[in-house]
Amino acid sequence: MDYLNPALKGKIILTYPHDDDAVLYQFWMLKEQYGWEYLEKLVANEPKWVRGTAWPYVAINNGWYAASFTTFWAFEPFPNQKTEFLLPEKDFFLTWFQTGAIPTQAKNKDAAKLYLNWMLSEEFQGTWLQFPVRYDIEAPGGYQSVLHHNTSPGDFRRWMIKRDLVERFRLQMRQLIGEPQGPTPVDIDYTVKP
Structure with missing residues (x-):
């Protein structure tokens, strides 16, 4: 308020x-x-x-x-x-995770898999500036996992x-x-x- x-x-x-x-x-x-x-x-x-x-x-x-x-x-x-x-201590705030997929008609599925695996790697997720999508990697700035805040990464997509x-x-x-x-x-x- x-x-x-x-x-x-x-x-x-x-x-x-x-x-x-x-x-x-x-x-x-x-x-x-x-x-x-x-x-x-x-x-x-x-x-x-x-x-x-x-x-x-x-x-x-x-x-x-x-x-x-x-x-x-x-x-x-x-x-x-x-x-x-x-981040708000009590009020809701928006989060959502970007999704990724490999189209069935992709010409180089192995390269696409390699890219997505790198995006989800500890190396990449550990350098993220906000909440990592992996729950086993700490968020920067001393924040707890996205699961410990008044937010829901899936709600925006459902809305x-x-x-x-x-x-x-x-x-x-x-x-x-x-x-x-x-x-x-x-x-x-x-x-x-x-």
């Missing part, structure tokens, strides 16, 4: 939820937990709306905005990084399958916030304050 704090008015930067499925799911979960009134109050707190989930991190790290829950970054700070990434519900909520968020404005995530100049 901190994002409703009047001291943060105009100092929050958020990704348009109706422009990004993962962010849309976060707003769905907020609505489910706190109700529409929470979302209306959040919008009334005048956050800066942007396109893409990298933009909020960059803007916060540059000191232009104070907070966001629609971005991502490494659990451990990089040298000269000005921001701190914090996305409910297309009618997702598209109806996307339309509701568009009506609440307005059409996404500004450059697309691939066209953003990260040196200019949004």
Whole structure:
């Protein structure tokens, strides 16, 4: 509920939820937990709306905005990084694991298997910046396994399958916030304050 704090008015930067499925799911979960009134109050707190989930991190790290829950970054700070990434202690947060597969018509199945095995290797998973998909490898930053937090990596995918519900909520968020404005995530100049 901190994002409703009047001291943060105009100092929050958020990704348009109706422009990004993962962010849309976060707003769905907020609505489910706190109700529409929470979302209306959040919008009334005048956050800066942007396109893409990298933009909020960059803007916060540059000191232009104070907070966001629609971005991502490494659990451990990089040298000269000005921001701190914090997971909620009680509230739900979004996680999902990227899936991989080898198509039956793949021309080089052995190479594909080698690649997927490397992606799941202790060597690769041990250098991951966030939760590794393997539960036998510790998360960086002193965080416990994803299983010990208020998140569910499979729920986002299950929610996305409910297309009618997702598209109806996307339309509701568009009506609440307005059409996404500004450059697309691939066209953003990260040196200019949004």
